[in-house]
Amino acid sequence: MEPLLSIRDLSIAYRVGTSEMLAVENASFDVPRGAIVGLVGESGCGKTTLARSLTRILADNARIAGGQAVFDGQDIMALSERRMNALRWREIAFIPQSAMNSLDPVYTVGSQLAEVLCRRGNLSRRAARRRSEELFEWVGIEAGRLGDYPHQFSGGMRQRVAIALALALDPKLIIADEPVTALDVIVQRQILDQLRELQTRLGISVILVTHDISVVAYVCDRVVVMYAGHVAEAGPMAATLTRPAHPYTMGLRNAFPDLASAGGQLTPIEGAPPNLLHPPPGCRFAARCPFAQPACTDTVPAPVTLDDDHVVACHRWAEADTLRTRAERSETWMART
Amino acid sequence: MTETEALVRVEGARLHYPIGGIVSAMRGLPSAVKAVDGISFTLHRGESVGLLGESGCGKTSTGRLLLKLDDPTDGHITFDGEDITTIRGEALRRFRTRAQLIFQNPFEALNPRFTIRAALSEPLENARIPRAEREARIHRVMDLVRLPDAAQFLDRYPHQLSGGQLQRIVMARALILEPDFVVADEPVSMLDVSVRAGVLNVFREVRARMGLTAVYISHDLALVRYVCERTIVMYLGRIVEDGPTEDLVREPLHPYTKALVAAVPVPHPDQSHDPLPIGRGAPDPRNPPSGCSFRDRCPMAHARCAVEEPGPSRVGQRLVHCHLYDQADTRPAARGTPA
């Protein structure tokens, strides 16, 4: 089946002073229909920029520098502003980071929902009311609380309201930026369960932007790992997390405390991501990669498709299996410091 | 110094913040938030203890009490036999050299106007370490936090360093006076995943090398498990469970700890997606339920929980504050109750 969203060679540039910085460069991946895709990476890797660009709402100093994002047969990046506006919220809904704090404190949540439904969804007052009740039921809040103000809800509840708002106009795709980051583990788990349940029930697709691999492992079908503006690796979640092909993903696994496996030493990835104003010529990860070879610092690795839809951008992709075994030893990562 | 020697003793500590005014008092609303509401525990020398809980559970407030950044509304805290709730002057100054805090946000914990050298010198000046000795101590502590090439950092300003480096500097400043006791408040939560491990490893290493007594405040059980052998779980200002971390992870006793352990996501595809053994909703620190503060979300709550605050029950090496484990209570649900 044709994917719902197909991103090809997408680049997004920020103007910084007199120069330009590519926050996202030649990113390509697919979002299949009815799937949750996790977009993971560290702060500054471009994941939020990329996710935002899909609504075409970017910062003043940002521009789409190339590539396309074909959503349901049409290229979002090439649409007129009017067509794009028609697409937003109705087809593609965006839940910004800390959406739970973006509700207007002086209106009841019900009236904020109704406004979206009437204005953008052209529903009558009464139909909007019915729809609001349905939405609240979906996200697990009693309909009676529609008359409450945002401050009367806990953080988790407000995040549910934010999800209800995103679902209001039956979108095909929801983009959620760090939807559970500010929440406690128990609430986080409940929200993720709710998101998964709704996604299955409504058959929609979700792009979940997060820095937390555990969240990806818990709820996502596919994962896209970004590093310093590039897509390092993308593929089915289970395959990518159990058999990572990119050294960065391998390194992340060692750096992450894991409640399921006792003991063990955590190993950091030494160093820091490159300054994107002056990116290195080759692979962006080369300076921190224990397996870097001369070629890695010269040319940007092209994405290679391994089996099972698993794409990796690494010069040493063919040796992934041996590298993975070496990467599990923490000495491998310490040698370079 | 034996391992069982107590360094810090907390007895019935409470920290209440006044809220509201006459109007809310007339409406019968509570007049204080009970950030910490009667907790007792002992920290032994060389021990590393995690303070675990959700936001608003009082873990950070407890940390502030331990360092005398706030004084308890009620109860006592002794440090090395001395009651720190009343100390002042020279005794307080001495305490300040012995107990330190590692901050949550390294980007804010250093004054942006000062170089790293100036930031590290400040505690040395305060402790009246002679000028001649300072540079050597700075270099020594930089080695300790694994920034061995100290000269490269000392003349820089905080904004010129990465988060991981900054957090090590923050640690270095806490350790430069060779304290006995350190409280770390979510020291890696602001850092990127790939560098967290480095800071955690330094923390573990330093603790072992200096024989530090440490409290690690976090909401993340996986992190706490990595650095602490003992964990205290808090809920709405009270302790619910206190015991060896491994036992707690392997077989949580308190219904809240059970939910907490079950909720922690792991970075593997194969993990349980079972519904959590906990009711929906969130704790409201302004208006906690009567009796056991967890009872409104507890799947095991019974009538007694509403009227009586559960005291500590000893189960193996653990203390559990739950009526299910009361010695007097012999209901079958109380698994693991000692004879």
Add this chain to the structure above:
Amino acid sequence: MTNPDTPRRAGRLRRAFAGLRLPLHDPLAIAGLAIYAAFIVIAIFAPQIATHDPTEILFTDDFQLAADLRPGEDGYIMGTTTLGRDVFSQLVWGSRSALVIGLTAAFMVALIGSIVGVVAGYFGGWTDTLLMRLADVAFGIPFLPFVIVLAAFLEPSIWNVVIAMALILWRDTGRVIRSQTLTLRTRAYVEAARISGSSDVKIILRHIVPNVLPLSFLYGSIAIGWAILTEASISFLGFGDPTSISWGYMLQDAYASQALSKRSYYWFVPPGLCIILIVSAGFFISRGYEKILFPKLDR
């Protein structure tokens, strides 16, 4: 990890300059500073620049009172007053009292306000309550009448204005600096200094004061304009110091001599312009400090 190494020498020099915190990035503020510089030069060299003693009663060659001469007439650059005094020389000497009053008042206001604000904000508790109630009292006192009453109790003197400003106008500075201190006090690095054993005095001098300084300067630069305006108003109302020449005194003199009906614009327009110029220069500079403090306003 940017800028691996900053050269230390150059850094020190730059920091010394940064200590002054002059708002040298904003064109308007630079204009304001330039106006001040010009007036300061004029004030310093007033005896050299002025062509006559400003209080001397002048006579024409034919021993007539040199009254109400037009600019240029008999070589008086800006003409003379009804009493036969040289307007240009008065204008030049007037810059001295304006600057002395403006700068000392600004200094006092910034100093007292900053000390009160920092102490109240940092220590809190009853110190804070006491100082802020005092500020409330100061807010309740109408400023101009207070200066007039003060002038009645003390000898009429230009220093009355300075004293009045010091006694009253610290309230705004104090309030604002207090709130700034309240937020600074909760900064993690201030807490860190406390935990590392720094005394309160040390924390204030090292971590609080450098951060409130631009605010003090902002309120100081606003106070300059206020002080000059107040002095002018007081003199204009006739409660000023009759022995010292100020722009306000010139206006009062011109008003009392019906200069407007005589169309002696040369007499009262220049001091008026000078007041406008120096007061706006003060606000230009304060705008520069505002930009340092709230960079997001710049849009």
